[in-house]
Structures are given as structure tokens and as C-alpha cells.
Amino acid sequence: MNKQLLWLPFAAFIILGLILYSGIGKDPTKLDSRLIGKAIPAFSKSLLLSDQTITEKDIKGPALINVFASWCPACYSEHPYLMELSAKEKVVIYGLNYKDDKQDALKFIDRLGNPYNMIIFDNNGRLGIDLGVYGAPETFVVDKSNTIVYRHVGEVNERVWTNIILPKMLGTEGQ
Amino acid sequence: MLPEIGNLALAFALGMAVIQFIVPLVGLANNQWRLVLLAKPAAIAQFSFTTLSFVCLALSFYWNDFSVAYVANHSNRELPVIYRLGATWGGHEGSLLLWVFLLAAWTFAVTSLSKSLPAMTRSTVLAVLGGVSVGFLSFILFTSNPFDRLLPIYPLEGSDLNPLLQDPGMVFHPPLLYMGYVGFSVAFAFAIAALIEGRVDSLWARWVRPWTQAAWMFLTLGIAAGSWWAYYELGWGGWWFWDPVENASFMPWLIGTALLHSLAATEKRGVFKAWTTLLAISAFSFSLLGTFLVRSGVLTSVHAFANDPVRGTYILIFLLVIVGSSLALFAARGSKVSVTGWFNFLSREFLFLINNLILAVVTITVLLGTLYPIITELMSIEDMSVGEPYFDTVFTILMTPLIFLIGIGPIINWRSHKMSDLIKRTRWAFAASIILAFLQAFMAQDRSLVDQFQIFIGIFLVFWVIILNFSDWWKRSYRGKSLTGLFRRVSLSSMAMYTAHIGLAIVTIGVVLSSNLSIEKNVRFGVGDSHDVAGYEFRFDKMSEVSGPNYDALRGYFTVSQNGNDIAVLHPEKRQYRASGQQMTEAGIDSTLTRDLYVALGDQLPHSDDWAVRVYVKPYIYCLWLGSILMALGGLLAMMDKRYRKKNRIIKEDADE
Numbered sequence: 001m002n003k004q005l006l007w008l009p010f011a012a013f014i015i016l017g018l019i020l021y022s023g024i025g026k027d028p029t030k031l032d033s034r035l036i037g038k039a040i041p042a043f044s045k046s047l048l049l050s051d052q053t054i055t056e057k058d059i060k061g062p063a064l065i066n067v068f069a070s071w072c073p074a075c076y077s078e079h080p081y082l083m084e085l086s087a088k089e090k091v092v093i094y095g096l097n098y099k100d101d102k103q104d105a106l107k108f109i110d111r112l113g114n115p116y117n118m119i120i121f122d123n124n125g126r127l128g129i130d131l132g133v134y135g136a137p138e139t140f141v142v143d144k145s146n147t148i149v150y151r152h153v154g155e156v157n158e159r160v161w162t163n164i165i166l167p168k169m170l171g172t173e174g175q
Numbered sequence: 176m177l178p179e180i181g182n183l184a185l186a187f188a189l190g191m192a193v194i195q196f197i198v199p200l201v202g203l204a205n206n207q208w209r210l211v212l213l214a215k216p217a218a219i220a221q222f223s224f225t226t227l228s229f230v231c232l233a234l235s236f237y238w239n240d241f242s243v244a245y246v247a248n249h250s251n252r253e254l255p256v257i258y259r260l261g262a263t264w265g266g267h268e269g270s271l272l273l274w275v276f277l278l279a280a281w282t283f284a285v286t287s288l289s290k291s292l293p294a295m296t297r298s299t300v301l302a303v304l305g306g307v308s309v310g311f312l313s314f315i316l317f318t319s320n321p322f323d324r325l326l327p328i329y330p331l332e333g334s335d336l337n338p339l340l341q342d343p344g345m346v347f348h349p350p351l352l353y354m355g356y357v358g359f360s361v362a363f364a365f366a367i368a369a370l371i372e373g374r375v376d377s378l379w380a381r382w383v384r385p386w387t388q389a390a391w392m393f394l395t396l397g398i399a400a401g402s403w404w405a406y407y408e409l410g411w412g413g414w415w416f417w418d419p420v421e422n423a424s425f426m427p428w429l430i431g432t433a434l435l436h437s438l439a440a441t442e443k444r445g446v447f448k449a450w451t452t453l454l455a456i457s458a459f460s461f462s463l464l465g466t467f468l469v470r471s472g473v474l475t476s477v478h479a480f481a482n483d484p485v486r487g488t489y490i491l492i493f494l495l496v497i498v499g500s501s502l503a504l505f506a507a508r509g510s511k512v513s514v515t516g517w518f519n520f521l522s523r524e525f526l527f528l529i530n531n532l533i534l535a536v537v538t539i540t541v542l543l544g545t546l547y548p549i550i551t552e553l554m555s556i557e558d559m560s561v562g563e564p565y566f567d568t569v570f571t572i573l574m575t576p577l578i579f580l581i582g583i584g585p586i587i588n589w590r591s592h593k594m595s596d597l598i599k600r601t602r603w604a605f606a607a608s609i610i611l612a613f614l615q616a617f618m619a620q621d622r623s624l625v626d627q628f629q630i631f632i633g634i635f636l637v638f639w640v641i642i643l644n645f646s647d648w649w650k651r652s653y654r655g656k657s658l659t660g661l662f663r664r665v666s667l668s669s670m671a672m673y674t675a676h677i678g679l680a681i682v683t684i685g686v687v688l689s690s691n692l693s694i695e696k697n698v699r700f701g702v703g704d705s706h707d708v709a710g711y712e713f714r715f716d717k718m719s720e721v722s723g724p725n726y727d728a729l730r731g732y733f734t735v736s737q738n739g740n741d742i743a744v745l746h747p748e749k750r751q752y753r754a755s756g757q758q759m760t761e762a763g764i765d766s767t768l769t770r771d772l773y774v775a776l777g778d779q780l781p782h783s784d785d786w787a788v789r790v791y792v793k794p795y796i797y798c799l800w801l802g803s804i805l806m807a808l809g810g811l812l813a814m815m816d817k818r819y820r821k822k823n824r825i826i827k828e829d830a831d832e
Contacts, residue, residue, distance in 0.1 A: 019546060020467065021491060
């Protein structure tokens with residue numbers, strides 16, 4: 001048997017390893033790059049807690065827009081940390097209640113508390129589609145000129161906040 | 176207190192694993208036999224500590240200790256006890272602990288069932304297994320500790336287990352699947368030991384075969400259980416989605432199947448030695464790759480655990496070390512074990528070669544399809560994934576010749592076989608299969624030509640395999656005497672082969688008929704309405720509210736009748752879980768061998784009492800699970816064969832197997 005041939009599986013595996021390495025840390029559901037650096041898309045939605053209308057002009061950055069829903073289990077574990085962020089760190093957070101039932105959403109806020117400045121009620125998911133939301137929870141970082149600077153897919157916790165989101169927020173304040 | 180004991184036990188287990196890994200290898204290098212023999216007690220101690228740690232986590236769930244973060248995130252007081260225990264492996268950290276626990280259990284099994292092994296081989300095998308344990312234990316301790324506490328402030332109530340996982344399927348599916356994944360580590364360790372010693376022979380193959388068969392059996396059951404769970408729990412009527420995580424479990428299965436066959440050739444005829452060791456390394460490598468894919472966040476999937484680059488990087492490095500060094504060892508030493516045997520073009524060896532080739536190509540195809548999103552992104556083509564059409568097409572094309580060969584495999588002799596004899600022995604089976612397949616395709620006249628063609632091919636293969644395997648079994652054992660000869664006159668290994676092959680044919684019936692003949696309808700149902708679907712009359716009798724232990728549900732009552740006789744009552748539910756508020760659809764299913772009736776509640780239509788209801792009639796889908804169980808039974812029979820338990824000597828071969 002040709003001895004060199006025996007190295008073939010090893011070589012194939014190294015290539016596989018490189019491919020896998022390129023996938024690490026990149027988010028498979030990352031935001032289309034065209035939305036980063038752009039303003040929040042125009043919308044007009046009603047609020048969850050009142051019947052008033054909210055548009056993109058009512059969002060005042062720097063802030064977070066947090067996509068949540070009562071049907072999303074990770075949102076329940078994420079919520080206490082959002083409460084902490086808004087109470088202790090005075091972070092402005094807008095809620096985007098995504099494809100949810102109004103009663104369920106109200107119950108959710110009632111039980112777990114309200115960390116949000118305002119909650120946009122996106123019952124048909126239209127705004128979510130414009131933002132490129134895949135699911136909940138997702139969090140968008142918006143700078144003071146209402147430009148989207150970052151999108152985080154998945155739960156926001158202390159590690160994500162200090163390592164990823166806070167640097168992005170500080171970066172926007174420097175501008 | 177308990178979580179601390181668990182944590183400490185885990186740390187001790189790591190210490191023992193390090194000893195089990197390093198000391199015997201040092202001993203081997205310096206000919207210090209005392210050190211070599213330390214492998215066994217270290218392995219037993221490692222198993223004891225891992226078990227203790229696992230029990231501590233399970234008890235934390237049982238006692239609702241929400242100060243443990245992992246418990247608080249995955250359980251709840253209202254959760255029934257059985258699901259609380261199942262929740263032990265319901266998340267990333269706990270499922271990893273299950274993984275190391277099972278790895279330690281397999282290791283322990285090796286220590287107690289390997290008395291006939293030379294002490295040196297046994298110690299090397301245990302050292303390799305210890306090395307794998309070291310990797311997983313430190314992964315748990317340093318990145319994913321399930322015993323982390325939420326102190327001093329901890330929740331009074333947990334946030335509940337994902338309702339999808341609150342199902343008997345969750346209790347059985349992961350342990351079975353992991354038993355399979357982890358089980359391949361034993362064959363892997365044997366392969367490494369063989370490469371180090373530079374010796375692969377019949378005796379070696381005979382040691383490895385029962386371990387591989389056991390792992391393969393568990394993996395078969397695990398995959399089948401997962402598929403069954405998806406079928407009735409997700410409410411889409413599908414049973415296989417080519418999801419990355421499903422693929423991750425399917426790839427080790429394909430390679431494991433190839434390994435089973437090439438091991439047989441290595442044992443009986445001493446051929447394919449280097450290839451067999453490569454397969455043994457690959458089967459476990461694919462299990463590790465599966466772990467990586469599920470936990471690294473490089474691919475999106477309904478099963479994926481966490482999107483965490485730290486964990487991803489750790490597992491990738493671990494994967495590179497373990498698999499990379501094994502393949503390098505293979506490259507360096509493989510030529511020592513490779514031999515050239517001879518066999519004819521028409522021989523069992525040659526069929527095994529084709530079998531292995533096809534299974535390897537299928538595995539690579541599935542791998543490429545699974546990694547396609549990463550590859551396209553790397554080459555900066557637009558981000559996209561290949562879907563079911565790709566997998567279905569390639570898989571069908573590749574599996575058709577493979578299943579055809581299963582028909583003649585048992586008949587063909589080792590070394591060489593006469594073509595004229597093969598034709599003589601198979602012509603009647605061929606004719607009968609063609610006729611039966613034609614009839615079945617003819618019965619599906621209302622279907623498109625493509626569907627009919629697929630049914631024809633599929634049913635031909637099914638009868639071809641069943642007739643040939645069964646007639647061969649019959650011919651060898653019955654010989655015009657009593658029926659019990661069927662079970663007495665052939666070895667368990669042969670019986671295992673027939674059973675597994677017939678099982679695969681039965682799975683094929685399920686695949687072909689359920690995917691080509693299923694009827695699916697979305698119907699608007701009001702209470703009292705009746706609708707006809709595929710000759711079955713579905714009547715919506717009433718809707719009532721029911722309460723489960725931790726959920727409230729609306730339950731629909733549907734009566735199904737055929738030709739005026741009531742044949743089934745179905746109870747689909749729409750559940751709302753109290754703790755998380757999540758909604759779940761529970762399908763109502765009535766199964767018989769020839770068809771499933773399947774009803775899933777959609778949404779209540781606005782401004783009315785009517786419901787959108789999905790109704791499916793799926794012929795022969797039950798064959799999927801039945802066939803899988805037969806295949807697993809094949810694995811069980813194979814490993815029970817007496818000759819694996821005979822003492823350390825070469826037994827005269829039965830040339831027929």
C-alpha cells in the first residue's frame with residue numbers, strides 16, 4: 001500500500017478543522033450587514049401597555065431594543081437581567097413584543113416586571129421582519145443618532161453585557 | 176451541600192481520569208508493569224466519582240434545589256418527577272455530565288468484561304478512554320459546570336423545562352443516543368491500542384465486534400426514538416428533517432454500520448485491516464463532531480444548545496487533539512497493520528467493500544450538506560443551506576444499490592462465488608419481487624408517474640431483501656424438519672444478520688410508502704362537523720378543558736369511522752404550560768401496522784368556534800419504528816453470540832458467516 005495515502009484522512013480532517021474554525025464565534029443567524037450602520041426602519045405600531053402609537057422617531061438612542069415574547073423560554077431567564085440593567089445601569093431599553101398574544105404578553109410583564117421604557121406591540125411580526133429578526137430573544141444596539149450598530153442573537157446576560165454589548169454602547173457615546 | 180459534593184466528585188473524577196490516562200502510558204514506555212496495571216483501579220475510581228456526581232445532580236432536581244442555576248433554568252416544582260429526572264440531561268451542562276457518566280460506565284464495562292485481554296492491551300485501551308474522559312471532564316468543570324450556584328439570592332421557583340422536552344421521549348432518547356455515541360469510544364480505543372501495538376488480527380476483531388455491535392444497537396434505538404418523538408411531538412407529521420443535529424447522529428451511525436461489516440471481514444478473512452481501524456477511529460470522531468456541532472453555535476438547529484464561542488473553541492481544540500493525533504497515528508502506523516488478501520470480483524469481501532464505499536460516500540455527502548452553510552460563507556457566496564431536496568435525492572440514489580446488495584450479501588461466499596449459481600439462487604426472488612412491486616405501484620394509480628416509479632423501486636427492494644434473507648435463513652436451518660430449527664440450527668450471528676437486514680427492509684417500506692402515499696389536509700372544523708380524508712370520516716365531537724399536572728389544555732375529541740364503523744377516537748390537545756406560559760400542540764394519533772391517523776389542532780379561527788385542524792393519513796409509517804427495533808434486535812443478538820465469550824483462543828471458523 002502506498003504509505004502517503006494513509007495521510008489522506010489526516011489531511012481531510014485538518015481541512016475540516018479549518019472550516020469548522022471559521023464557523024466559530026460567527027453567528028449563523030447574524031444580521032445582514034446592510035442593516036448595521038443604517039437607521040431603524042420606519043414603522044408605526046401601537047404600544048403594549050396603552051393604545052398610543054409609537055413610530056421610529058420616538059426611539060431615543062443610545063438604547064437597546066430587546067425582542068421578546070411570552071412564548072419564548074429563554075426570554076424568561078433573560079428578563080431578570082434586563083430588570084437589573086434598567087434599574088442599576090440606567091440603560092434605556094425598548095421592548096419589541098414579537099408575534100405575541102396581547103393577554104399573554106401583559107401577563108408576562110405583570111409577573112416578571114417591566115424593564116422597558118416603552119414596549120412596541122408587533123403582533124403581526126411586520127417590524128420584526130423589517131429588522132431581520134429570526135426569533136426571540138434578540139437585542140439590537142442603537143446609537144444616539146438612532147443607527148443600528150449591533151445585533152445580538154440569544155440571551156443577554158452579564159457576560160454578554162460586559163464583553164459584547166457594553167463596549168458597543170460605549171463606542172456610540174464617544175461619537 | 177449536595178451540589179458541592181457533586182462538584183468535588185467531578186474534580187476527583189478528573190484527577191482519576193488523568194491518572195488513568197497518563198500513568199499506564201508512562202509505564203508502557205518504561206516497562207514499569209506496576210504503573211501499567213494502575214489503569215484498571217483508576218478507571219473504576221473514575222467511574223465511581225462520575226456516578227456520584229451524576230446522582231448528586233439528579234437529586235438536586237428531585238429535591239428542587241433552585242439555588243443551583245442549572246436546576247433553576249430547567250425545572251420547576253410543578254414538573255412531574257419523571258420529567259424532573261429527565262431534565263437532568265435537558266440542557267447543555269447536564270447532558271455533558273450524562274455523556275461523561277456514560278463514558279465512565281462503558282469504561283467500567285471494559286474493565287469488568289475484558290479478563291481475556293492481554294494486560295498490556297487492556298491498559299492501553301483504558302488509557303485512551305481515560306484521555307477522552309479528561310477532555311470532557313475538564314470541559315464540564317471549566318466551561319459548563321452544572322453545579323454553579325445562584326447564591327446568595329436564588330429563585331423560589333424554577334423557570335421550567337422547555338415543554339417540548341416534557342415528554343417520555345426526552346427521558347429515553349438522549350441516554351440511548353449517548354450510549355451509542357459514547358459506545359463507539361471503545362472501538363476507537365481498541366483501534367488506537369492496535370495501532371500502538373502494530374497488530375490487527377482476527378482475535379482483535381473478535382474483541383471489538385461485540386462492543387461495536389452494542390454501541391450500534393443503542394445508536395439505532397436512539398435515532399429511532401428521536402425520530403418518533405419528532406413525529407408525534409412537533410405536530411408536523413414529519414419524522415426526519417435533515418436537521419444538522421439529526422445529521423450529526425446519523426453520520427456515526429452510517430460509519431458504525433460500515434465498521435460492523437468491515438470488522439466481520441477482518442475477523443473472518445483478515446482483510447481490510449487498516450480500513451477497519453480507520454473506520455473505528457472515524458465512527459467516534461463523528462460522534463465528537465456531532466457534539467461540537469450541537470454545542471458550538473456554528474450551525475442553527477432546533478436542537479442546538481448554546482451559542483457560545485468559548486465552548487465551541489474548547490471542543491474544537493479537543494476534537495483536533497483527539498482526532499488529529501489518532502489520524503496521525505493511523506498515518507504513521509497504518510502500513511504496519513495493512514495486508515493484502517485476495518478475493519474474487521464476486522465474493523462477500525467485494526460486497527463488503529462496495530457496502531463500505533457507499534456508506535462512506537453517503538457519510539461524506541451528509542457531512543458536506545450539513546456544513547454547506549459554513550463553507551459557502553467561507554467562500555463568501557451567499558449564506559444559504561441545502562435543504563431536504565438535496566439530501567433526499569442523493570440519499571435515495573446511493574441507498575438503492577446498497578439495499579439491492581443486502582439481498583445477495585448473505586448468499587455469496589467468501590473468496591469467490593460462481594455467477595451462474597448466484598443467478599440460479601436469486602431468479603425466483605427477483606421475479607416475485609418485480610411482480611409484487613408492480614402490483615403495489617399499480618394500486619397507486621392516482622399518483623404521479625414519478626411517485627409510482629419510486630414506489631416500484633422501493634417495494635422491489637423490500638421484497639428482494641426480505642425474500643432472499645428469509646429463504647437463506649430457511650434453507651440453512653429448516654431442511655424440512657421442525658420450525659424450531661430456525662432458531663436452533665443457525666448461530667446467533669447469522670440470525671442477527673437476517674434480523675437486521677429484514678429490519679432495514681421494513682424501515683424501507685415505511686420510508687417509501689409514507690413519503691409517497693401520505694395524505695395531508697388542513698381542514699376547518701366546527702364542533703359536530705365531519706370531513707372525509709382518504710376514505711376515513713373524521714368527526715369533531717367536542718372540545719373540553721382539561722388540566723395536567725403543570726399545564727392546562729383544550730382537548731379535542733375526534734371520532735374516526737370507516738364504512739360506517741367507528742374505528743378510532745383521537746385526542747389532540749393544545750396545552751399551555753403554567754410556569755412558562757408556552758403553548759404546545761399535542762397530536763392525537765391512532766397507529767396500526769398499515770396506517771397512522773394523525774390529528775393536530777391548529778389555531779382557533781377568529782370570530783368563531785371553529786378550529787383549523789391538520790389531518791394526516793400516513794400509510795405504513797409504523798414500519799419505521801418496527802424496522803428500527805428489529806435492526807437493534809439484530810445488534811443485540813449479534814453481541815450475545817457465544818463465541819465472543821469463549822476464552823482467549825482462536826476458534827475454528829464457521830465459513831458460512
